[in-house]
Amino acid sequence: MPKIKYIEHNGKEHIVDVPLGWSVMEGAVKNMIPGIDADCGGACACATCHVYVDPAWAAKLPPKEDMEETMLDFAQDLEANSRLSCQIKVTKELDGFTVRLPKSQH
Amino acid sequence: MEKFVIVGAGQAAAQAIASLRAEGYSGAITLVGDELYPPYQRPPLSKAYLLGKLERDRLFLKPDQFYTEAGVELRLGVQATAIDRPARRLQLSDSSSLRYDKLLLATGTRVRRIRVPGAELAGVHYLRSIADVDLLRPALVPGKKLAVIGGGYIGLEVAAVAVKLGLEVTVFEALERLMARAVSPALSEFYLAEHRAAGVKFHLNTGVEGFTGDGELRAVRAGGAEHAADLALVGIGVLPNAEIAAAAGLSCDDGIVVNRYCASVDDPEIFAAGDCTRHHGRDGSLLRLECVQNAIDQAKHAALAMLGRPTPYSEVPWFWSDQYDLKLQIAGLARPGDDLVLRGNPAARKFAVFHLRKGLVAAVEAVNAAPEYIVGRKLITDATPVSVERLADTAISMKQIA
Ligand SMILES: Cc1cc2nc3c(=O)[nH]c(=O)nc-3n(C[C@H](O)[C@H](O)[C@H](O)COP(=O)(O)OP(=O)(O)OC[C@H]3O[C@@H](n4cnc5c(N)ncnc54)[C@H](O)[C@@H]3O)c2cc1C
Ligand code: FES
Numbered sequence: 001m002p003k004i005k006y007i008e009h010n011g012k013e014h015i016v017d018v019p020l021g022w023s024v025m026e027g028a029v030k031n032m033i034p035g036i037d038a039d040c041g042g043a044c045a046c047a048t049c050h051v052y053v054d055p056a057w058a059a060k061l062p063p064k065e066d067m068e069e070t071m072l073d074f075a076q077d078l079e080a081n082s083r084l085s086c087q088i089k090v091t092k093e094l095d096g097f098t099v100r101l102p103k104s105q106h
Numbered sequence: 107m108e109k110f111v112i113v114g115a116g117q118a119a120a121q122a123i124a125s126l127r128a129e130g131y132s133g134a135i136t137l138v139g140d141e142l143y144p145p146y147q148r149p150p151l152s153k154a155y156l157l158g159k160l161e162r163d164r165l166f167l168k169p170d171q172f173y174t175e176a177g178v179e180l181r182l183g184v185q186a187t188a189i190d191r192p193a194r195r196l197q198l199s200d201s202s203s204l205r206y207d208k209l210l211l212a213t214g215t216r217v218r219r220i221r222v223p224g225a226e227l228a229g230v231h232y233l234r235s236i237a238d239v240d241l242l243r244p245a246l247v248p249g250k251k252l253a254v255i256g257g258g259y260i261g262l263e264v265a266a267v268a269v270k271l272g273l274e275v276t277v278f279e280a281l282e283r284l285m286a287r288a289v290s291p292a293l294s295e296f297y298l299a300e301h302r303a304a305g306v307k308f309h310l311n312t313g314v315e316g317f318t319g320d321g322e323l324r325a326v327r328a329g330g331a332e333h334a335a336d337l338a339l340v341g342i343g344v345l346p347n348a349e350i351a352a353a354a355g356l357s358c359d360d361g362i363v364v365n366r367y368c369a370s371v372d373d374p375e376i377f378a379a380g381d382c383t384r385h386h387g388r389d390g391s392l393l394r395l396e397c398v399q400n401a402i403d404q405a406k407h408a409a410l411a412m413l414g415r416p417t418p419y420s421e422v423p424w425f426w427s428d429q430y431d432l433k434l435q436i437a438g439l440a441r442p443g444d445d446l447v448l449r450g451n452p453a454a455r456k457f458a459v460f461h462l463r464k465g466l467v468a469a470v471e472a473v474n475a476a477p478e479y480i481v482g483r484k485l486i487t488d489a490t491p492v493s494v495e496r497l498a499d500t501a502i503s504m505k506q507i508a
Contacts, residue, residue: 043433045426067476
């Protein structure tokens with residue numbers, strides 16, 4: 001299983017195995033990593049699964065779909081490397097993938 | 107040690123546990139649920155999970171470890187049958203009972219059963235739980251005829267999945283338009299056309315009179331005619347699970363009546379959250395909501411109230427529905443008499459309807475239109491006055507309107 005690294009806003013790191021095909025959001029929720037709320041459960045409807053993607057990895061991700069792009073557009077503390085983690089699917093290539101979590105999801 | 111008991115292991119319960127611990131509650135928590143599972147997400151039951159695109163594991167809201175670490179005693183497969191308020195004891199179906207200091211009712215709703223001849227035939231399905239999907243999913247065989255009774259969200263989401271799986275789908279709706287309780291006529295019309303284009307057939311203004319068959323469903327009787335059907339899915343609404351509250355003398359009125367803090371109006375040790383509550387909307391009117399947002403947000407407020415730090419619930423409701431590649435996102439609450447403003451063109455499969463009341467946005471319904479949804483939600487929350495002309499003008503971006 002690919003390993004995904006989540007870095008909380010306070011710097012605390014979590015490295016967990018996430019099954020192929022799951023989303024990066026699900027990896028956080030199923031491992032109780034604080035900082036991702038995911039109220040809508042991955043329906044791209046709540047924008048409470050906002051993460052910052054490590055720049056070294058950004059290029060390896062498929063581009064955002066329109067819905068994600070616009071949901072993010074209005075997220076708080078938006079940065080160039082902001083993504084909705086429910087829309088990032090875990091693949092073999094993402095072994096070692098790293099995201100930072102924002103201060104708050106609301 | 108102080109002891110909190112939560113009845114109903116659903117969306118609201120999972121949030122309440124997380125919030126209680128995050129807010130520093132260190133007493134005992136027992137969760138009583140009559141399903142066999144710990145809290146799980148229901149929305150995928152009529153979407154990706156029904157389609158077979160999501161494994162069961164992925165439905166659960168929290169991993170098992172969450173309950174262990176939070177020190178929650180799980181009593182699953184057990185029903186709460188009575189509340190003895192003077193003794194502060196909850197009676198359970200396995201003849202045991204639980205003492206509580208504070209009790210949270212998060213019992214949700216159950217499906218409304220159809221009362222017509224033949225309703226007991228095998229092949230007549232409902233959809234609320236994993237157990238329901240376990241029965242329905244194997245029956246969704248390509249080529250079979252599915253009758254969907256009720257053109258609401260659940261019926262239409264199932265119709266979309268079933269037609270994708272290769273079934274012949276017919277929807278029977280008693281009212282003249284789809285999702286009539288929930289959305290404006292423009293959306294009803296749009297979704298009707300989309301479903302028709304996908305091959306779904308409709309009988310509007312057509313109440314179902316009965317089911318016929320010999321042990322197994324063969325046909326649906328509706329509008330005076332027989333319509334062949336191999337299986338039926340009934341989606342005609344839900345009823346709040348409020349009986350144990352009512353029997354204990356708590357005020358109930360299509361739901362357990364709570365105050366702004368998600369506390370019972372009759373008993374300071376009892377709280378309620380989620381689909382089962384009748385509560386005050388932002389405009390003060392009493393209502394009952396059936397959506398994930400309400401379950402999550404009420405659970406947060408209920409948890410604080412249980413800890414003696416009540417905060418008023420006033421979040422703007424939001425909801426979504428997935429049918430085909432269409433994402434419907436709704437925020438706020440529409441009422442009859444609202445002024446409707448259409449933004450965008452339904453033919454482009456990307457548009458929104460704003461509901462204005464006294465110059466303020468009261469609700470927005472957005473189809474594949476996230477900016478309209480997100481900004482609409484903000485306009486509702488902040489009660490920002492907007493002009494109809496600007497809202498309707500797609501040359502002005504939602505960012506400029508925000
Ligand atoms: C098929 C389907 C699709 C949906 N799609 C969406 C969607 O797209 N978006 C959205 O926002 N919402 C959707 N919803 C609604 C959403 O799932 C509910 O609003 C939400 O689950 C409510 O949470 P709750 O905790 O109040 O109740 P529930 O999640 O229903 O949990 C209540 C639990 O309490 C149990 N219970 C009841 N009485 C007792 C008792 N006496 N003793 C023990 N246990 C008891 C019930 O069996 C149930 O397990 C959907 C619902 C369904 C069924
Ligand atoms: S979980 Fe709701 S948008 Fe990602």
